[in-house]
Amino acid sequence: MIxxxxxxxxxxTGDEDNFFGKHTGNEPNANxxxxxxxxxxxxxxxxxxxxxxxxxxxxxxxxxxxxxxDAMMRREVYAxxxxxxxxxxxxGFDFSDADWNGDWVRAGYTxxxxxxxxxxxxxxxxxxxxxxxxxxxxxxxxxxxxVKGWVTASGETRxxxxxxVWSDMDKRAKVGGKVxxxxxxxxxxxxxxxxxxxxxxxxxxxxxxxxxxxQRAFYYVRVLEIPTPxxxxxxxxxxGLKLTPEAMADAVAQERAYSSPVWIGxxxxxxxxxxxxxxxxxxxxxxxxxxxx
Amino acid sequence: xxLPGWTREPLVHFLAAGAVIWxxxxxxxxxxxxxxxxxxxxxxxxxxxxxxxxxxxxRPPTDAELDSLTEQFIREEVLxxxxxxxxxxQDDAVLRKRLAGKMDYLAASMAETAGVSDETLQxxxxxxxxxxxxxxxxxxxxxxFADREAAARAVRQSEPVGETISLPRTxxxxxxxxxxxxxxxxxxxxxxxxxxxxxxxxxxxxxxGWHLVRLRARDAGPVPQLAQIRDQVEADWRTETASAxxxxxxxxLRGSYRITIDR
Numbered sequence: 001m002i003x004x005x006x007x008x009x010x011x012x013t014g015d016e017d018n019f020f021g022k023h024t025g026n027e028p029n030a031n032x033x034x035x036x037x038x039x040x041x042x043x044x045x046x047x048x049x050x051x052x053x054x055x056x057x058x059x060x061x062x063x064x065x066x067x068x069x070d071a072m073m074r075r076e077v078y079a080x081x082x083x084x085x086x087x088x089x090x091x092g093f094d095f096s097d098a099d100w101n102g103d104w105v106r107a108g109y110t111x112x113x114x115x116x117x118x119x120x121x122x123x124x125x126x127x128x129x130x131x132x133x134x135x136x137x138x139x140x141x142x143x144x145x146x147v148k149g150w151v152t153a154s155g156e157t158r159x160x161x162x163x164x165v166w167s168d169m170d171k172r173a174k175v176g177g178k179v180x181x182x183x184x185x186x187x188x189x190x191x192x193x194x195x196x197x198x199x200x201x202x203x204x205x206x207x208x209x210x211x212x213x214x215q216r217a218f219y220y221v222r223v224l225e226i227p228t229p230x231x232x233x234x235x236x237x238x239x240g241l242k243l244t245p246e247a248m249a250d251a252v253a254q255e256r257a258y259s260s261p262v263w264i265g266x267x268x269x270x271x272x273x274x275x276x277x278x279x280x281x282x283x284x285x286x287x288x289x290x291x292x293x
Numbered sequence: 294x295x296l297p298g299w300t301r302e303p304l305v306h307f308l309a310a311g312a313v314i315w316x317x318x319x320x321x322x323x324x325x326x327x328x329x330x331x332x333x334x335x336x337x338x339x340x341x342x343x344x345x346x347x348x349x350x351x352r353p354p355t356d357a358e359l360d361s362l363t364e365q366f367i368r369e370e371v372l373x374x375x376x377x378x379x380x381x382x383q384d385d386a387v388l389r390k391r392l393a394g395k396m397d398y399l400a401a402s403m404a405e406t407a408g409v410s411d412e413t414l415q416x417x418x419x420x421x422x423x424x425x426x427x428x429x430x431x432x433x434x435x436x437x438f439a440d441r442e443a444a445a446r447a448v449r450q451s452e453p454v455g456e457t458i459s460l461p462r463t464x465x466x467x468x469x470x471x472x473x474x475x476x477x478x479x480x481x482x483x484x485x486x487x488x489x490x491x492x493x494x495x496x497x498x499x500x501x502g503w504h505l506v507r508l509r510a511r512d513a514g515p516v517p518q519l520a521q522i523r524d525q526v527e528a529d530w531r532t533e534t535a536s537a538x539x540x541x542x543x544x545x546l547r548g549s550y551r552i553t554i555d556r
Contacts, residue, residue, distance in 0.1 A: 135500065136478075
């Protein structure tokens, strides 16, 4: 699980409105958005194909090296394309909407597993507590999706995307099983947007409607922001540049966060789900101690 | 031989003299101000060039280097004067900016160079302790509302109730950086400006929407003594004073113009 830059600038400028280029050769200038980038390939790759970068987020119990490594080893992490969204995911079997009224994070940890965890199948559909809070200095949220993946009996991999909660749900009813687009407030001439659409926070209790008993599956969460300008549009405005139609079509995008999955599968014989998780933690601790010698 | 009578008329003499001057000048072309064709490089100028060199190179120039600097200076001066003669200084965006910048600089120069007394700086430090205290903390309660009207209605109640969001209802002795992480920059800056009172205030804007805030305490923490942070306070005072002077000077000048904007 990673969200990051691949830039060679020693700068932590991870977002669209302060993109300082992948390396010193394409620091902000009037040409970089449209220049061909022939790194390894000779065709069809231009400056605007590059993304500004992203962040990796870790749910650690404390801001210490040991706790952060522990969190990564138990995969309790998510990533974003550059916004600082706060994403929570818990999976269990007895969550309900009533949990939101109390200390739902505690409930998530005591009666379920967090993102990155494994859940032993109890013969009924898993239920998820999902919460996404927007970046306070960023764009509002459009929707939250759950992506479910599994392998069919014949060995093919499958994925299914569910829209589980979205802004203005009463006004944006699903059409043909899909949630209509949130809209677009981006002013292409000025590279600005307004938070007049979307929501500050989205949360829901979601139960898999297509659960099949005994099936191994993973579930991860994807959070989409409302459309915002990408760096080529900021460049175009700053340098009075006219983007090509292809670059213009890609100059506005929905930034997103994506979580580690929760895995569900048959319980190993003689082991409870909690036992499995504990075994995983113990193994991690063991390998770390080994590493230290 | 007797000349005709009109040749003795003073008016005729005057016109003839005028015609001669007009012809001579017309034939010579544009009058030349001899001063504008003289470039005198004074000893002071050469000393200044040498000093500039020394600042960059960390040593004085040799004679040959100084001569070459002088040649460069003359070249620039010649081209500059010719450019002005051709009117190249008109409608040049860079020059406009540069000259406007010089006016700003003049306005601010008093604040840039003037010595500043300890009393002034102590006053500045007392007025803005939060800028210099390393760990200012806030204790407050907040309620969140999606829209402004709901927040504005609720602020009139004695115990308002906010809407649900995953933000802490209450923060105790939280450092500024922590508040910025949780609530964003807009909210944190608004918090700096809120007076400390026991009641609910707002609506205060944040990236999430609107908040009612009960600011229980703003503790600037220990502010260092002026002697320890004099440079920092002085720099802050200069920056703020300079920009205030620039704005003041501009407003005075702008007031003397009649400005019309076609829309």
